[in-house]
Amino acid sequence: MKINWKELTKGIIKENPIFVVVLGLCPTLAVSTQTINGIGMGIAVIFVLAFSNLLVSLLRKWIPNEVRIPAYISIIATFVTIVSLLMQAFTPDLNRALGIFIPLIVVNCIILGRAEAFASKNDPLHSVLDGIGMGLGFMLSLTIIAFIREVLGSGTITLQLAGVGPVFDLRKYISDPAVVFILPPGGFIILGLLLAFFQYIKNKKATKKTEPQK
Amino acid sequence: MLRFIKIVYPLVVIGVGVGFLLSFTYQSLEKRLAESAKNEEILALKKVFPEAKNFNTKEIEGTEYYVATDENGKEIAHIFKTANTGYGGPVVSLVAITNGFVANVVIVSASKETPGLGTKINDKKWLSQFIGKKWEEIPAEKSEFKTKGIDAVSGATFSSLAVSKDIRDAFIIYKKLGYIVDEALIDSKSSATEKKGGTNEN
Numbered sequence: 001m002k003i004n005w006k007e008l009t010k011g012i013i014k015e016n017p018i019f020v021v022v023l024g025l026c027p028t029l030a031v032s033t034q035t036i037n038g039i040g041m042g043i044a045v046i047f048v049l050a051f052s053n054l055l056v057s058l059l060r061k062w063i064p065n066e067v068r069i070p071a072y073i074s075i076i077a078t079f080v081t082i083v084s085l086l087m088q089a090f091t092p093d094l095n096r097a098l099g100i101f102i103p104l105i106v107v108n109c110i111i112l113g114r115a116e117a118f119a120s121k122n123d124p125l126h127s128v129l130d131g132i133g134m135g136l137g138f139m140l141s142l143t144i145i146a147f148i149r150e151v152l153g154s155g156t157i158t159l160q161l162a163g164v165g166p167v168f169d170l171r172k173y174i175s176d177p178a179v180v181f182i183l184p185p186g187g188f189i190i191l192g193l194l195l196a197f198f199q200y201i202k203n204k205k206a207t208k209k210t211e212p213q214k
Numbered sequence: 215m216l217r218f219i220k221i222v223y224p225l226v227v228i229g230v231g232v233g234f235l236l237s238f239t240y241q242s243l244e245k246r247l248a249e250s251a252k253n254e255e256i257l258a259l260k261k262v263f264p265e266a267k268n269f270n271t272k273e274i275e276g277t278e279y280y281v282a283t284d285e286n287g288k289e290i291a292h293i294f295k296t297a298n299t300g301y302g303g304p305v306v307s308l309v310a311i312t313n314g315f316v317a318n319v320v321i322v323s324a325s326k327e328t329p330g331l332g333t334k335i336n337d338k339k340w341l342s343q344f345i346g347k348k349w350e351e352i353p354a355e356k357s358e359f360k361t362k363g364i365d366a367v368s369g370a371t372f373s374s375l376a377v378s379k380d381i382r383d384a385f386i387i388y389k390k391l392g393y394i395v396d397e398a399l400i401d402s403k404s405s406a407t408e409k410k411g412g413t414n415e416n
Contacts, residue, residue, distance in 0.1 A: 030329075031329075033329040033330045034329075059224075059228070062224055063224050063228075064220070064221045064224060066221050067221055067222065067224065067225050070225060071224065071225055071228050074225075074228055074229060074232055075228065075232065077232075078232035078235055078236055081236055081239075082235075082236070082239050085239055085240060085243050085247065086243070088247055088250060089243045089246040089247050089250050090246070090250075092250055092253075092254050096323065096325060153330055154330060179330065179331065179369065182329060182330025182331060183328070183330065183331065
């Protein structure tokens with residue numbers, strides 16, 4: 001079987017779940033206050049997406065259409081619980097930071113969306129690739145948002161996980177960080193600007209190719 | 215009826231299957247989870263009172279507390295775990311008291327406070343202003359931050375107040391142990407304000 005690597009790469013930019021598809025904004029805005037939170041949440045989502053896509057794809061012919069949503073949700077919830085247990089056991093620091101947002105992955109639209117839109121129609125291999133790609137896209141967007149918010153809002157760059165890793169202090173250069181960027185309004189502002197930026201690139205590309213948009 | 219069973223049985227199988235998967239994961243992680251919880255506890259205790267060699271768990275009237283001892287077994291501090299409601303949920307602190315003075319304060323959990331604002335109560339510099347204070351100098355309500363000369367985290371008064379109340383609660387248990395003979399401390403507890411209304415932003 002030929003592997004279509006586009007399924008992996010499309011989630012990163014072309015169909016980026018946050019900036020292009022605009023899904024799963026609740027955890028995005030909530031956890032993106034420190035750079036490490038973005039990375040941690042991203043890894044958790046990659047894990048859940050890859051495994052839930054795999055299982056949904058394997059069972060896609062056997063799950064009756066009428067009960068597919070509860071079936072998907074139970075599968076997703078299982079992997080989320082596993083992630084949460086693993087985090088509690090091995091990275092208590094990250095667990096403390098992400099706290100209530102890990103259980104919320106269960107109802108994250110990205111994961112249910114990929115199960116419904118992709119995994120239930122494609123073979124397991126490509127479903128896993130799709131899951132990993134979408135997860136990477138999610139992690140990347142989250143890290144970008146978190147990075148900008150943290151630098152502007154707290155004047156630091158935190159890459160510390162479980163007590164290991166550096167915390168860069170930029171307060172020498174940014175003497176008065178604008179707290180608003182850490183708060184929900186700042187999250188919306190940054191997200192809005194980034195969405196506009198990505199849309200701008202998309203439009204520019206579309207006009208260059210002189211193709212009709214979408 | 216047959217159709218109904220045909221539709222439902224995959225769900226039942228999935229339910230049972232994931233149930234097994236979860237119980238297996240939990241079982242294989244159980245030891246590690248308990249260890250991690252215990253490590254967190256000791257780590258927190260070490261953070262609040264690094265000079266101590268040992269921490270003994272004791273109990274008074276159903277409340278657990280810790281006695282920190284040095285290498286000769288001499289009691290050097292009492293550590294109390296207390297919780298009060300902050301902005302979004304409980305703020306749990308460990309408070310170490312030596313001879314009636316605050317020796318150190320560490321926030322164990324403030325996960326429901328506003329990230330980047332209420333969570334600033336974790337800041338060591340901010341917490342250090344409580345160190346060396348007697349119970350009379352700890353604010354019990356919002357207005358007392360000014361009169362007692364302790365800064366609340368700007369924009370996060372409720373979170374700050376929760377920490378302050380945690381310290382006061384620690385003193386109340388400390389008093390039960392018989393170290394402070396002052397009735398006013400217990401009386402001031404009754405004026406403690408109730409939880410702030412309003413919803414969390416998430």
